[in-house]
Amino acid sequence: MTTLQTTGSKIWSAIKLSLNGEQQDYTQGSIPKAIFLLAIPMILELSLESVFAVVDMFFVSKLGQNAIATVGLTESVITIVYSIAIGLSTAATAIVARRIGEKKPEAAAHAGAQSLLICVIATIILSLAGIFFAAEILQLMGASEEVVREGVVFTRIMLGSSLVIMLLFLINGIFRGAGDAAMAMKSLWIASFTNIILCPVFIHFFGLKGAAMATVIGRSGGVIFQVYHLCKGSGILKFRRTHFSWDIPMAKSIITIAWPATFQFIIASGSWIILTRLVAETGGTAASAGYQIAFRNFVFFILPCWGLSNAAATLVGQNLGAGHVDRAAQSVMLTARYNAVLMSFVMLLFLLCAGPIIRVFTTEPVILSYGSTALRIIGSGFIFYAVAMVMSQALNGAGDTKTPTWINFGCFWLFQVPLAYLLAKGFGMHSAGAIMAVPAAEALLALVSWYYFQKGNWKKVKV
Template sequence: MPNSTPIARGKLSRIFTLLKQALAGESADFTQGSIRRAVLLLAIPMMLEMAMESVFALVDLYFVGHLENSSFAVQTVGLTESVLTILYSIAMGISMAATAIVARRIGEKDPVSAAKSGMQAILIALSLNLILAVPGCIYAKEILMTMGSSAESAIYGTPFMRITFGGSFIIMLLFLFNGIFRGAGNAAIAMKSLWIANICNIILCPVLINGFGPIPAFGLTGAAMATTTGRLIGVLYQTYNLFNGKGILKVVASYFIPDPEQIKALIKVAAPAVLQFVIASCSWIFLAQVVAHTGGDEGSAGYQSALRIMMFFMLPAWGLSGAAATLVGQNLGANEIIRAERSVITTAKFSVTYMTTIMIISLLAAEPIMWFFTNNNHVHDIATRAIRILSAGYIFYGIGMVLINAFNGAGDTKTPTWVNFFGFWLFQIPLAYTLSIHFKLGPTGVFLAIPIAEAAITIASIILFKRGRWKTIKV
């Protein structure tokens, strides 16, 4: 026993040093050394980054959930986010392609090509964003009504949707820049940009929603103004770090000149990745419509509130799984195939531990959590039931996210695209429709279909991962 104290102190010292290195974003070679250490160096800032992204949603939900027309406001925020998931899908798909290619070039010790690829990805993303954002601004009310919103609720929420779509290019840049930083192994910059953006949002939300001094109360519209402004400040921070020449990536203006060959290579990886996320996000839009149809405005508000809570817990797990994408990409680039596979398995073990903890918290604390975000009894009851049902699949979600990121990090974006298509559109949606409409379970039928489908998707992903096609992909 006399040696126990020095041993404990040594262990704490190593943990503190690792945490300090992870948060500082110190340069590291992830193609050698301890795999657990590599996972943690990447996962810690990635989890904190995604935690901040999820806080964006909860801050808005908290303040708009206490407005006078709270059911309209919560529904508008939720439905707008559901539509924006199409833009998120494009951003995530191209960001994933950028992460894969940048990571592969970094593994090959070619930072110049890595930087060029990242800038070409930004050109592609902004072009696609322009095509979708303009109609979103013009037809905001019609989109909300198509999603199942009542006419009154749609009119109330139109300014919120227009501001959000108008600033969607900021969301696109936030995703793309962070994907580039993660591919280069500098997850700390990505984390800090989200922290800065979120702190600004937390300060601006109550001011712009409720008013302060000479600043009028903009209500729900103020939430969109605050979030857009906060994200813009985060993007400015990213831009500074990308162009200051201090990181592994050295960016110059000439990298933004369109390069047909690099654009072609990016599109080859990005197109299935975008489709992969579009397939998933469109399925969520369909589910939102079924809930709105069977549960009305309050049922929709309860479902959207539960999804916000779910994403608050899930996004850090997505950040954790992002470590697998970087490690797979860089290790395949260095021809360390066995190490790439072991990195995925190690990341999955961490994910299971985290998601088990979150599942227990969600089951036990669903009621008090929802009372904090809404004062509507019916909305609260629906949201509580949804959280408890959705949490049953958390462990499957965690493993599935790691495997999807592993495929994407390897540049094998086609495999998860097919898995999502069969899992969401040929299984989850028909199951949700059957349970909700045919068996008359209403919104509960949708809640049940989600964890069942996610479990099936995860099992399919495990089988495909073991087959190993992802090890042979060239990018």
């Protein structure tokens, strides 16, 4: 057998091992193998979610620019829900990973159950607000009267189903913290495959609101699968009724880690909302539609980057729990290197092939022009996105969620938002100027996050 065949055989064996979901000890052995085993299912998990995002936009785009704008504006607001879900998920991942590293699976399950209780309470207000104020939310985002009229039901369904979104993200965070990335992958695959199948059918029969209905049904299926395996499965985590008895000290610990993480992502997503509104203001509905198509493609390629970053978070948490501080640091640096290499190829793709990519979704010349420009501008910063994500997730995985929160506030609200307004309105660059602020802010974010990771204060955090 040749060297190439031997290498290929080893890679294939590792892929099968990563997808089998067998329990692994990530606190010892080869670090590259540990990254690989965690990252492969995480990348596949998030890649299929991004496939759905692109497929969804493909079918929605056939309904016209008002439908595209509605989905884009609604998704911008839903990022607040995602932020809370990711914040709680970050806390759950950090605490569960630390307990697993300490070889305390019962304590890990208890922490995960407490995070679910907090999630349900937090979601009630969000869902009610989405149901009763959907039209006002679209108007606040700068939607035209026609967009509001056509899209209010879609927005109401999407925001009203916030609990499903929250649970899907949170429970997957619990699985990742336990090192069971394969289970997280399978649950999101169920949700995404269901979405992909139902989306064109429901859009055909129900119009734009059918896209929302398909999404809710798909994600609900994923959550049912998750809950079954948490309660009845054979993984390292086994939830029991006693784990759901309120534990005030544990709830406080979760909230202490979760609230900065939540604000961390609210800060980031809030700045995206401002930029989305600014693009709509300075370029109109066509610019907004082009931007949303570009953004969906950005999401398609950036989510695998999140997969590697999430692997770093799990490795940091488990290795700190096991007392292997140097191994935790080495895992992060190696993951950042892999991520930067991967995203450099994506950057070249966006710079060279923006037009053909956008043309898949629309042939309207104005939207095509806006979308291609947006994709090239956003694509120029992919290497910075890669490094920033790994560094931020590594700090989060250690339980140091406050540092990335302050970094996000400075880079997005004190730098990105003012720069976007300056370029778009001050310099008269309109929507293109607003989008240029994105890679500029991400470059700053990467540098600052790298600096604070190197300082090493995250090594002393107790969770």
